[in-house]
Structure formats: structure tokens, C-alpha cells
Amino acid sequence: MSKSTFIRGNQCLKSLYLNKKRPYLRDKLSPEQLAKFRRGHKVGTLAQKLFPGGVDFSPRSPSQYQKAVLQTRIAIRTHSYNILYEAGFQYDRLLILLDILVYENDGWHAYEVKSAYKISNTFILDAAFQYYVITNSGIDLKDFTLVYASEALDYEKLDEYEDIAPLFIRQSVKDRILSLQEYIREQVKVEKATLMLDKSPQIDMGPQCYDPYPCDFIGHCTRSAQ
Numbered sequence: 001m002s003k004s005t006f007i008r009g010n011q012c013l014k015s016l017y018l019n020k021k022r023p024y025l026r027d028k029l030s031p032e033q034l035a036k037f038r039r040g041h042k043v044g045t046l047a048q049k050l051f052p053g054g055v056d057f058s059p060r061s062p063s064q065y066q067k068a069v070l071q072t073r074i075a076i077r078t079h080s081y082n083i084l085y086e087a088g089f090q091y092d093r094l095l096i097l098l099d100i101l102v103y104e105n106d107g108w109h110a111y112e113v114k115s116a117y118k119i120s121n122t123f124i125l126d127a128a129f130q131y132y133v134i135t136n137s138g139i140d141l142k143d144f145t146l147v148y149a150s151e152a153l154d155y156e157k158l159d160e161y162e163d164i165a166p167l168f169i170r171q172s173v174k175d176r177i178l179s180l181q182e183y184i185r186e187q188v189k190v191e192k193a194t195l196m197l198d199k200s201p202q203i204d205m206g207p208q209c210y211d212p213y214p215c216d217f218i219g220h221c222t223r224s225a226q
């Protein structure tokens with residue numbers, strides 16, 4: 001289970017189930033959503049320049065995720081790099097890629113980049129899930145920081161910036177995500193149990209269909225309700 005799958009399940013267990021068992025029922029991505037994904041990727045790459053000289057473990061395809069996990073494990077164990085991009089971690093069949101992992105004076109620090117001008121509750125939950133997987137996989141994380149856009153960052157100029165520092169704000173969220181660790185543990189159990197069901201859970205459409213993200217099964221659920 002990935003971070004995005006966990007967040008999907010937290011939004012709606014039916015969406016979690018359909019995404020895994022009936023992915024062909026998903027609505028097509030709109031051009032706006034595609035542009036948003038591309039923008040997020042560009043912002044993430046730009047933010048890596050805040051920590052230059054790292055080694056990139058980005059998997060080229062989902063089949064390479066295990067390789068990223070293995071490379072990360074070796075890099076940490078051997079202290080061969082102090083800065084890792086897209087570091088892979090796995091615990092209890094949960095898998096995450098962390099944007100930036102940095103070895104500082106007191107130990108490992110995690111940085112996750114968000115293409116947004118403020119921190120939302122979903123970003124905190126998402127960070128809590130990452131922290132849960134990383135620390136349970138055996139890494140003693142000293143801190144977990146969200147890196148998000150300052151007012152100086154213009155999404156239309158992502159290819160033009162040379163001075164990166166003013167474009168981002170860093171905020172430690174470790175205190176907030178520590179208090180969510182038990183919730184993560186319980187929600188993971190609920191989501192794994194849902195994925196074992198023979199058919200999708202009976203859940204009516206409601207506010208959860210758009211919060212925190214527009215669900216990509218709205219077309220299917222709307223047709224089914226008619």
C-alpha cells in the first residue's frame with residue numbers, strides 16, 4: 001500500500017477498493033489534473049536544489065520500487081550518501097518514497113515537498129503515514145519537515161529560477177504527526193481489511209467524494225446510483 005492509496009482509503013473505503021480491484025472504472029484524468037501532477041513533479045525537482053549533491057533513487061517504473069527500497073537501505077547502513085532523493089522505505093507491506101532524506105549533525109531528517117502555498121490537514125496525515133513507515137522500518141528520524149511554496153514562487157516560472165531559497169518555506173511537523181501514529185496504525189488495519197472483501201463496501205455518495213480531493217470514481221458512483 002502506497003501513501004496515495006492510504007490517503008485514498010482515508011477519504012473513502014469504496015474508492016480504495018475500486019481503485020485496487022476495478023481500476024478500469026476510474027474517470028479519465030482531466031487536462032487540469034494532469035497539469036497539476038506535472039507541476040507537482042517540477043516543484044519537487046526544484047526543491048531538491050535546496051539540498052544539492054544528493055543521490056536520486058527515483059524508480060523508473062512501479063516494478064523498480066523494491067530496488068529503491070534496497071538502495072536506500074544500503075545507503076543508510078553504509079553511510080555512503082548524506083542526501084538521498086526519493087528514498088524508498090517499506091514496512092508491513094506499506095511502501096513510501098520520501099522526497100528528500102538528509103543526514104545532519106544529529107542524524108536523519110526527512111523533508112517532503114508540497115506544491116502548495118499552505119499546509120493542509122491532508123499533508124499532515126500524509127506526513128504521518130510516511131513517518132510511520134520510515135520509523136517502523138528501523139530508521140530513527142530526528143525530524144520531519146514539510147517544504148512548501150512561499151508567495152515568491154510563481155508556478156508559471158518554474159523553469160526560470162536560479163535562486164531557490166526564497167521560493168520555499170520549511171516547517172517541522174514532527175509534533176503534529178507523532179500524535180497521529182496510533183490513528184495511522186488503526187486506519188491501515190481498516191484499509192487492509194477492506195481490500196480483503198469480496199465486493200466493494202456499500203457507501204453512498206456524499207461530501208467525502210470531493211474532500212480532500214475530487215474522487216476519480218464519481219462517474220461510476222453517479223451512474224450506479226441512477
Ligand code: SF4
Pocket residue numbers: 011012013014015016018203204205206208209210215216217218219221
Ligand atoms: S465517488 Fe464518492 S462514494 Fe464513490 S468511491 Fe468516490 S468517494 Fe466513494
